[in-house]
Amino acid sequence: MSEEPPIPPTSLSAELVDALNQSTPKQLRDIATYAEELAERKERETHREEEPDRDEADDLPDDVPAKATITIKEINDNRYYYWQWRDGNQVRSQYKSPVSPDE
Known part of the structure; x- marks a missing residue:
């Protein structure tokens, strides 16, 4: 690991970078x-707005709870639908299907 401090992304404001630099390791x-968790939630909300309305409960697998939502994950430039839900302090995911190219 480098002894040099990390370079913050240019998309972060100076105020946010200063606040992070003053934080303890636990706080960080x-x-x-x-x-x-916030990014995942916002991505789900965005994908939910982009997805056509459909009754997802019809194709809900037996081992996926009814509270699960569908999210899109990109892996190696390929996009896939995953069921995603919270289980205690963990977020669980289960593969659903690939995203078709026209979506």
Whole structure:
């Protein structure tokens, strides 16, 4: 690991970078966890708005809870639908299908 401090992304404001630099390691890990969960939620909301209306309960697998939502994950430039739900402190995912090229 490099002894040089990390270079912040240019998309972050100076105020946010300053606040992060003043945070403890535990606070930074808490921030990272929160930021990841928030990003996932916002992505789900965006994908939900982009997806056509359909009754997802019809194709819900037996081992996926009814509260699950569909999210799109990009892996190696390919897009896939996943069922996603919260199970205690963890977010669980289960593969659903590939995203068709016209979506």
